[in-house]
Amino acid sequence: MTTTTSPSSPPLRAGVIGLGWAGQQHVNAYAAAPGVELVALAAKEEELLASIGDAHGVAGRFTDWQQMLAEADLDVVSIATPTFLHSPMTVAALEAGLHVLCEKPMAENATAAARMVAAAESAGRVLDIAFNHRQRGDVAALRSVVESGVLGKIYYAKAGWLRRQGIPGLGTWFTRADSAGGGAMMDIGVHMLDMALHLMGEPTVTAASASTHAEFGPLGRGGSGFGISTVEEGVPFEVEDLATAFLRLDGGGTLLLESSWAQWIPYDQCYVALYGSDGGASVEWGGSAQEPYQRLHVWTEVAGVPAELQPAVGPHGQHAASVTQFLAKVRSGDAAAHTGAQALARARVLDACYASAASGAEVPVG
Known part of the structure; x- marks a missing residue:
C-alpha cells in the first residue's frame, strides 16, 4: 500500500463507504486532493452510486462494501455509515491493510471503539475520526x-x-x-x-x-x-x-x-x-x-x-480539512501516533455519561 511522500510515489488510491451527506463530503474532498485517486465507492443506494460515480468519474462502484475492500486495491478508505457499522467496517479495512478515516461518533460504545484502536495498532495503519467542526x-x-x-x-x-x-x-x-x-x-x-x-x-x-x-x-x-x-x-x-x-x-x-x-x-x-x-x-x-x-x-x-x-x-475547513489532515497522517509514515486513541477517550466519556444517566449517580470514566 502507498504511504510514502516521495514526489515519484504513485497517488494514494481512495474509497468511500456510505454516500449520505457526510460521505459525499469525503468524496468531494478526495476528488479535489492532490496526489489522490478516488477509485471506489460503496453504498446500498444504486442511484447514488450512479450519480456520484458519474460526477467524479469513479469506475469502482460496489453495493457490497466487503467486495470493495477485497477488489478495489485501495490505500485509504473513509467510512460514513450508520454508527453501529463503524467498528466492523473499520476493523475489516484495517485488517485488509488500509488506512481509515471514520465519521464521528467513533462507535456505538467504547467497547466497539476499543476494537477499532486495537486493530489499528495491530495493523500498523492510521485510524482517524472526522470531527469536522474542530476544523472551523x-x-x-x-x-x-x-x-x-x-x-x-x-x-x-x-x-x-x-x-x-x-x-x-x-x-x-x-x-x-x-x-x-x-x-x-x-x-x-x-x-x-x-x-x-x-x-x-x-x-x-x-x-x-x-x-x-x-x-x-x-x-x-x-x-x-x-x-x-x-x-x-x-x-x-x-x-x-x-x-x-x-x-x-x-x-x-x-x-x-x-x-x-x-x-x-x-x-x-x-x-x-x-x-x-x-x-x-x-x-x-x-x-x-x-x-x-x-x-x-x-x-x-x-x-x-x-x-x-x-x-x-x-x-472553515470542515470535512475537506479533516480529509487533508488524515492524508497528511498517512503520508507521515508514523501510524503508531495516529491510532484513534483520542477518539476512544471521547467514547469512554460518553459511556460514562449514559451510565450516570441510567443510575442517577456520578460514574468514573473508563
Whole structure:
C-alpha cells in the first residue's frame, strides 16, 4: 500500500463507504486532493452510486462494501455509515491493510471503539475520526489564543449544541439504541465534547454526572421537518433528545456539556465558553436562517485595564480539512501516533455519561 511522500510515489488510491451527506463530503474532498485517486465507492443506494460515480468519474462502484475492500486495491478508505457499522467496517479495512478515516461518533460504545484502536495498532495503519467542526476557523483561532497563554489556567468550561427542531431520521436507525448508541449527546454532543477538550489542551475527564430526557421524539415531534413527523411503525424512539453532563477533569477543572435535538428555544445554538485564571473566551454560532450569527470573543486585561481581543479568523475547513489532515497522517509514515486513541477517550466519556444517566449517580470514566 502507498504511504510514502516521495514526489515519484504513485497517488494514494481512495474509497468511500456510505454516500449520505457526510460521505459525499469525503468524496468531494478526495476528488479535489492532490496526489489522490478516488477509485471506489460503496453504498446500498444504486442511484447514488450512479450519480456520484458519474460526477467524479469513479469506475469502482460496489453495493457490497466487503467486495470493495477485497477488489478495489485501495490505500485509504473513509467510512460514513450508520454508527453501529463503524467498528466492523473499520476493523475489516484495517485488517485488509488500509488506512481509515471514520465519521464521528467513533462507535456505538467504547467497547466497539476499543476494537477499532486495537486493530489499528495491530495493523500498523492510521485510524482517524472526522470531527469536522474542530476544523472551523474560529475554533482554530481560539485554540491559538489558548496556546498563547493569554487565558492562563483554564479551570472551567461550558459547551453545547442545541437544536430547536432537528431530530435526524426520526423513526430510523438514528433513534434506536442498538444502532446509534445514543441520541443527541452521541450525535452532536460529541462534537462539542471534542471541541471543548481540544480547546482546553486535552485534559483527562475523570468522572461524569449526567441526565437524559426524551420529551419530543416519543411523541413523533421534533423531527427535522416541520410539525409532526411520521414514525416508522414498530420502531420505537429509544434514545434521548436532550442530555446534560457535569464532567470532572484532572487537575480539578470542570466542563458542563449540553446537547439537544429538539428544545423550546428560538433558534439553533452552538457554543464553547472557556474561563481561565487570566482571561475568558467564547466561540458561538447559530441563529435563524434569516439572521445567522458567528461570534468569537476573548476577554482579558492589559496593564490592569480590561480588554477585549479580536483574533483573526481563517476559513472553515470542515470535512475537506479533516480529509487533508488524515492524508497528511498517512503520508507521515508514523501510524503508531495516529491510532484513534483520542477518539476512544471521547467514547469512554460518553459511556460514562449514559451510565450516570441510567443510575442517577456520578460514574468514573473508563
